Amino acid sequence: MEEKxxxxxxxxxxxxxxxxxxxxxxNNHPNIFTIGEMHQFLDYVLEDKDCSCGSKLSQCTFWATIxxxxxxxxLQNKNNxxxxxxxxxxxxxxxxxLGKNIPPTYRKIIDMVFSTIQKKVDKPWILDSSKYISRYLLLRKNKKLNLKGIYLVRDVRGVINSFGKKVQTPKKPLSAILYYTLINLSAQWVCWWDKRVIKIKYEDFVNQPEQTLQILEKHLFNSSNNVTNLKNETFNIPHIIAGNRLRSQKKLVIKKDMKWKENIGRTHQILYYFxxxxxxxxxxYKP
Ligand SMILES: [Zn+2]
Incomplete structure (x- = not known):
């Protein structure tokens, strides 16, 4: 019998x-259960770090049962x-x-963690928001997963502006640009040859969330369910591993952050663009 x-x-x-x-x-979608940036899961388990709900992983109502x-x-083996x-x-x-293989122990850990989570959640899809391209390339070599990808791209100046804030791993503009280029070129490359991955622009998502979710609905579930108005809706933050500071809030609304247009001078805007x-x-994107 084939395994599910x-x-x-x-x-x-x-x-x-x-x-x-x-x-x-x-995570608000009836089919999707968001679990956060799972590339940090082993570190979180080893150090019993805080879930987004504020409890330590071992005390969190969701993660403790997992x-x-x-x-x-x-999981706590230092070598692993x-x-x-x-x-x-x-x-x-x-x-x-170029075809480098997935390390067998790495594959075993993913199988164990993901299959345990899937058994415990009441939705058919789990969402890993790690972002790392190399992790996606490893997951796609794992035949036990039925994998779909969403590649999110944002105007470089929005990314630079956000990295300029004095919270969580700030980056200077030049290092933000190098990082941005490396990650987005790789993600774009993957998106070109792997039809399981769809590209979404941050700006489209915050300006027209309903249309964007409609596109995702089609890509992920091949369905055309209507998405209702989301502009004034608030969303509960699920029990997520890592992620940015949004995660420490209890609720979230879709917020458009275009502050780079005011915070970055015109000359620098054009320089970063080029x-x-x-x-x-x-x-x-326009200059
Ligand atoms: Zn929690």
Missing amino acids: KINTIYLLGAGRSGTTMLATIL LNSLDLSV VELSNSSEKHHLIPFYL LTFPLMILNK
């Missing part, structure tokens, strides 16, 4: 592109934590594209 596959949606993209917001809103069903000796982190490094992206122009033009 684990339905998994994966969010790809650069940090500060709105993935935490999109992941939270998609942890009870997992073999913690495997190290293997998990080192397998997902950005510099491995080209090697995975430093990333192939991506900007490809994604139809």
Whole structure:
């Protein structure tokens, strides 16, 4: 008998592109259960870090039951934590594209964690919002997963502005640009040859969330259910691993952040645009 596959949606993209917001809103969908940035799961388990609900993982109403069903000796093994982190490094992206194999222990850990979660949740799809391209390339080599991807891209200047805030791993503009280019070129490449991945623009999503969710509905479930007005709706934050500071709020509304237009001077706006122009033009952003 063929084993049932684990339905998994994966969010790809650069940090500060709105993935935490999109992941939270998609959790509202009757088919989707968002679990957060799972590339950090082993670190979270090892150090018993806080879930977005504010409780330690071992005390959280959702994660505690998951942890009870997992073999913690495997997850807390330092070598496995190290293997998990080192397998997902950005510099491995080209090697995975060229056919480098998934490490067997890494695959076993993913199988154990994802199948346990799927058994415990009441929705057919789980959503991993890790963003890392290398992790997506590893997951797609895992035949136990039925995988779909969403690649979220945002205007580089929105990303730079967000990295400029003095919270959570700030980046200077030049290093933000290098990071942005590396991640988005790789994600774009994946999106071109892997039809399981759909590209969504942050700006389209915040301006017309209903249309964007309609497009995602078609891509993920091949259905054309109507999406009702979301502008004034509030969304509960699920029990997510990692993610940006939105996660510490209790509720979320769809918020459009275009502050870069005021915060970045015109000369720098144009400079940043031209430093990333192939991506900007490809994604139809205006200077
Ligand atoms: Zn929690």
